Amino acid sequence: MRPDPRAMRHAPARLLPPLLLAAALALLPAGASAQTLGTLDPRPWPPLANPQDPALPAKELFGRAAEPAPLAARALGSYAGGCLAGAVALPVDGPGWRVMRVSRNRNWGHPELVALLERLAAATPEAVGWPGLLVGDLAQPRGGPMIWGHASHQNGLDADVWLTPMPQAGVDRAARETMMATSVVRADRRDVDPAVWTPAHARLIALAAREPRVERLFVNAAIKKALCRETEGDRSWLGKVRPMWGHDYHMHIRIGCPAGEDGCEPQAAVPPGDGCDASLDWWFSDEVLNPRPGGGGRREKTLADLPDACRQVLVTR
Numbered sequence: 001m002r003p004d005p006r007a008m009r010h011a012p013a014r015l016l017p018p019l020l021l022a023a024a025l026a027l028l029p030a031g032a033s034a035q036t037l038g039t040l041d042p043r044p045w046p047p048l049a050n051p052q053d054p055a056l057p058a059k060e061l062f063g064r065a066a067e068p069a070p071l072a073a074r075a076l077g078s079y080a081g082g083c084l085a086g087a088v089a090l091p092v093d094g095p096g097w098r099v100m101r102v103s104r105n106r107n108w109g110h111p112e113l114v115a116l117l118e119r120l121a122a123a124t125p126e127a128v129g130w131p132g133l134l135v136g137d138l139a140q141p142r143g144g145p146m147i148w149g150h151a152s153h154q155n156g157l158d159a160d161v162w163l164t165p166m167p168q169a170g171v172d173r174a175a176r177e178t179m180m181a182t183s184v185v186r187a188d189r190r191d192v193d194p195a196v197w198t199p200a201h202a203r204l205i206a207l208a209a210r211e212p213r214v215e216r217l218f219v220n221a222a223i224k225k226a227l228c229r230e231t232e233g234d235r236s237w238l239g240k241v242r243p244m245w246g247h248d249y250h251m252h253i254r255i256g257c258p259a260g261e262d263g264c265e266p267q268a269a270v271p272p273g274d275g276c277d278a279s280l281d282w283w284f285s286d287e288v289l290n291p292r293p294g295g296g297g298r299r300e301k302t303l304a305d306l307p308d309a310c311r312q313v314l315v316t317r
């Protein structure tokens, strides 16, 4: 499904320390922001001239898959290099949630991810005080790389949830495509914006991070800073909340590999501790807040870069 090209924005390339480069590339939007407008008139991408070309970026194939692969559910490969068999859709409307940007057809996930989101949404009114959640992108119907947007979200275990409450009146079809989330980060990016940030935001992030299936939760470094400062009592969940570029109007929830799924490539465990130490300061240094332009793009993944099982995921009808 093509986004409105007028709304496409290009994320600047950045110079990063090598250690963080991989993490950053896995999370930075590749060509458009999650805030990119959707459309009420989604159109399929034009057919490929040579879909068998081994040099073809895999995103061109997975980006054209409109339906899930009718196979047993399996998260295959890694978060930023994989695909998804047997995806299920998070319904666009549910008790306590609405899916945003429906035109993207990215409300597909591993059944464990969808179950987690439904559980979170059900708990939100009481635990957070919001009427419900606005849910952004999960994965494509067969997962895999995307023609535009996220570098991760490939194996059905990642989901974005807006840091904006679901309106009490609901969200109509047009609003799902055009409503904008509100950044909770101050313009200078050194802290949260006190005019926007509320205890409810902190309660939502804590609610998600306390879920045993959640391994990481990515938020802007300014949000992490605020949580470090404001959290009283139990801090055991804070270590899962990881500072990241962007993520100032949504949080990115990542669950671990489902039990028994050998084809799923787990990520390293988060370091021990709450992450509220000097490592956080780097995020507010000049090189991060005001990066010099330049740096290289990432090489496009082809089918050969993904697990072999992803070929089957792509062709099973």
Ligand SMILES: [Zn+2]
Pocket (backbone or CB within 6 Å): 150, 153, 158, 159, 160, 251, 252, 253
């Ligand atoms: Zn995300």
